[in-house]
Amino acid sequence: MFKHVYRLMIELTNGKWTSVILQHFARSRISRFVVPSFAKIYKLNQEEMEKSLHEYPTLHDLFIRTLRKEARNIDKSENAVVSPVDAVIEDVGSINQTSEMIVKGKTYSILEMLGSQETVNKYLQGTYMILYLSPSHYHRIHSPIAGTIVKQWTLGSKSYPVNKMGLKYGVRTLAKNYRMITEVKTANGHIAIVKVGAMFVNSIEKTHKGMTLQKGEEMAYFSFGSTIVLLFQKGTFQLDPSIQTPKDIRIGEKIGVMINQDGGTK
Incomplete structure (x- = not known):
């Protein structure tokens, strides 16, 4: 039963428009307000990042972050x-x-x-x-x-x-x-x-x-x-x-x- 519910859920939330909305938000300037909470929830290692947390203008920039060369x-x-x-x-x-x-x-x-x-x-x-x-x-x-x-x-x-x-x-x-x-x-x-x-x-x-x-x-x-x-x-x-x-x-x-x-x- 759970297997079928799970499959239905991911089918409904994986269409073209949901993808567009998510990508648009992650790349928008407003997404910068969730950067600190995202870093906290997922326990990102900020010491190894090439930039400080406040330097990432969008959530997408945080996703694709680069690391310090020695990391x-x-x-x-x-x-x-x-x-x-x-x-x-x-x-x-x-x-x-x-x-x-x-x-x-x-x-x-x-x-x-x-x-x-x-x-x-x-x-x-x-x-x-x-x-x-x-x-x-x-x-x-x-x-x-x-x-x-x-x-x-x-x-x-x-x-x-x-x-x-x-x-x-x-x-x-x-x-x-x-x-x-x-x-x-x-x-x-x-x-x-x-x-x-x-x-x-x-x-x-x-x-x-x-x-x-x-x-x-x-x-x-x-x-x-x-x-x-x-x-x-x-x-x-x-x-x-x-x-x-x-x-x-x-x-x-x-x-x-x-x-x-x-x-x-x-």
Whole structure:
């Protein structure tokens, strides 16, 4: 019963006009009056912000805030893969031969997520990782590893919640929400970085220019809390043994290592 009520609620509150109203308010000057309460409710770490709280003219500016340069340390180890976002690692697992992954007891199609059988074939029997950003998190997205962008594309239109409730009761949220996918070729194989839009706000703004990425380099930002899905080719990624889900993680912290097909690190 609750599942059906929840689905109805998010369908009714996720239309075009509710999105427009929310985005308009967040970008309006009047939204500055809720900036202090937002920071308090979500316990934002003001010491790591590049600006003081009173310097953010709108709620949207606070959402997409930048941090002081020393606020995050990037693991420089050549073989290390790092977290691209401040988030909670909700799940890690294997992509099966039929291009499916099981997240919170629900089955998601990688084919539906990526929209291309040719692209999907690279990730069969590989590894997926789900990183959830709440409204309290820093919303900018950084590259988890050095490499070359092979392709970047967007799919989907509306966005439904991607928090625990959304993953449990929503309908294929990770695979059908508005999403921007960046495929990166590394020295050991391909990684797909899937940036999934959250409820109400579909905005994912690309900030990186060019085709080459350095580890830790900024790629884009979300206009609200959302989710990153990382997909690794079979035999190219080894999860860091310290990671037990759910796990809080910050940009630049090691999540695993890239490995050669023969099992060695690169």
